[in-house]
Amino acid sequence: MSRYWSAFVHNLEPYVPGEQPKLANLVKLNTNENPYGPSPKVLEAIQQENCDRLRLYPDPASHELKQAIADYYKVNTANVFVGNGSDEVLGHIFHALFQHAPPLLFPDITYSFYPVYCQLYKIDYQTLPLTADFQINVDDYLRDNGGIIFPNPNAPTGCLLALNEIERLVKNNPDSVVVIDEAYIDFGGETAIPLTQRYPNLLVTQTLSKSRSLAGMRVGFAVGHPDLIEALVRVKDSFNSYPLDRLAEAAGVAAIKDRAYFRQTCDKVIESRNKVVTGLRELGFEVLPSAANFVFARHLDYDAAELAAGLRKEGVIVRHFTKRRIEQFLRITIGTPSENQHLLSVLDTLI
Ligand SMILES: *Cc1c(COP(=O)(O)O)cnc(C)c1O
Numbered sequence: 001m002s003r004y005w006s007a008f009v010h011n012l013e014p015y016v017p018g019e020q021p022k023l024a025n026l027v028k029l030n031t032n033e034n035p036y037g038p039s040p041k042v043l044e045a046i047q048q049e050n051c052d053r054l055r056l057y058p059d060p061a062s063h064e065l066k067q068a069i070a071d072y073y074k075v076n077t078a079n080v081f082v083g084n085g086s087d088e089v090l091g092h093i094f095h096a097l098f099q100h101a102p103p104l105l106f107p108d109i110t111y112s113f114y115p116v117y118c119q120l121y122k123i124d125y126q127t128l129p130l131t132a133d134f135q136i137n138v139d140d141y142l143r144d145n146g147g148i149i150f151p152n153p154n155a156p157t158g159c160l161l162a163l164n165e166i167e168r169l170v171k172n173n174p175d176s177v178v179v180i181d182e183a184y185i186d187f188g189g190e191t192a193i194p195l196t197q198r199y200p201n202l203l204v205t206q207t208l209s210k211s212r213s214l215a216g217m218r219v220g221f222a223v224g225h226p227d228l229i230e231a232l233v234r235v236k237d238s239f240n241s242y243p244l245d246r247l248a249e250a251a252g253v254a255a256i257k258d259r260a261y262f263r264q265t266c267d268k269v270i271e272s273r274n275k276v277v278t279g280l281r282e283l284g285f286e287v288l289p290s291a292a293n294f295v296f297a298r299h300l301d302y303d304a305a306e307l308a309a310g311l312r313k314e315g316v317i318v319r320h321f322t323k324r325r326i327e328q329f330l331r332i333t334i335g336t337p338s339e340n341q342h343l344l345s346v347l348d349t350l351i
Helices: 040-048 051-055 063-073 085-097 113-120 163-171 193-197 226-236 246-257 259-282 304-313 337-350
Strands: 080-083 104-107 125-128 148-151 178-181 202-207 220-224 285-287 294-299 329-333
Touching (some): 040 246, 080 085, 163 193, 193 220, 294 304
Parallel strands (some): 104 148
Antiparallel strands (some): 202 220
């Protein structure tokens, strides 16, 4: 607290990210990072960046990266916006597209950054409860609104909404923007990006942090109608016109282009997820159906906070949210096969 702060800052409640502990030898299953490193081609691209050029500003429009994303998804570069992680892209979206009179709609259980952006950009919002089995019911969203946003698969549940349901929502909500946050789509869903070519009110965001193993680089993007993209560019160019540094852009391009490595690592994570789900169920956990690189699970006989503390004592960190409806769940990131095995054997001793 300081008397130099604005009244607005006094009241700001920032987002609290998952812990990044400094201890070595932890099994870190708390922030949905990829257990595998980025593609070797990414490391090569970073090494080949001419370091003499670091004295020069990067391309303010990140053309090469936009081109790589556009080629990958068969859209035009005018459909693509890039930023420092999808969190920054989302910040610009809230600022540029959600400041309308009726409230923004999102689920009661979802990515906890959304209410933080609403506070920062003074956006009125209303949360709509997930169903009893933690699913999004599209009919709930077919009402007056200033925008709609949710992740697909949802976080922290991991549950996927079918693409035809997303299309039904977008089609029946022509007067405001629907944003689908696809941070985890590559681990088991089908992207809504092709729908952006038919619906000018749909914007899809993705990140290279999870499925492309670049959380430390900060690269994210949005795909949608050029008018939506132009709104984001206006905000970006009023705030930080050089968002991606040279190394991040080079790494991002190489990551998008190495399709084989991407497919291989995603498949390994999916295979491991299936094993973790089976293992947890054998221990008596209820596990929500996950299409992400994490699972959301609860045990009817054991308190989630106590399980998280017990795991931590053995060097395994998972995420526990003290939020109504989900306070008995643990969100567990899928790690390497040996990390997953360690998780399951520690849980076995706790149960
Ligand atoms: C991880 C995550 C993001 C943000 O990822 P960045 O690292 O900022 O690209 C956005 N939305 C959801 C739902 C996430 O889980």
